[in-house]
Amino acid sequence: MNKTPNKQLLHLVIGGELEDLEGVEFKDLDKVDIVGVFPNYAAAYDVWKQKAQMSVDNANMRYFIVHMHRLMDPDEPEQSEE
Numbered sequence: 001m002n003k004t005p006n007k008q009l010l011h012l013v014i015g016g017e018l019e020d021l022e023g024v025e026f027k028d029l030d031k032v033d034i035v036g037v038f039p040n041y042a043a044a045y046d047v048w049k050q051k052a053q054m055s056v057d058n059a060n061m062r063y064f065i066v067h068m069h070r071l072m073d074p075d076e077p078e079q080s081e082e
Contacts, residue, residue: 006040008039008040008069009039009040009041009067009069010037010038010039010068010069010072011037011038011039011040011041011043011044011065011066011067011068011069012034012035012036012037012038012044012065012066012068013035013036013038013044013047013048013051013063013064013065013066014032014033014034014035014063014064014066015032015033015035015051015052015055015061015062015063015064016028016029016031016032016033016061016062017031017058017060017061018060018061018062021059021060024062024064027060033051033063035047035048035051035063037068041065041067044065045065048063048064048065051063
C-alpha cells in the first residue's frame with residue numbers, strides 16, 4: 001500500500017500576561033513568550049500544556065496554540081489534526 005506522509009500542519013505556541021481574563025489582549029507585547037513553531041497539533045499541545053502548568057501561579061498568564069496552517073492556507077479543507 002502506497003501511503004503518503006501526513007501534510008505538515010504548523011502550529012505556534014505563544015503566551016503572556018493578559019489585560020483581562022475575559023479577553024485575549026496581552027498586557028505587554030514586549031513580554032509575550034513566543035515559545036515556538038511545531039509541525040503538528042500534538043507536538044504544540046505537549047509544549048502548551050507544559051508552559052501552562054509552569055505558569056499556574058499567575059492567574060493572568062495564558063498560553064495559546066495558533067493554527068498557523070489555517071492562516072497560511074485558508075482555502076484548504078479542514079484536516080484532522082489528531
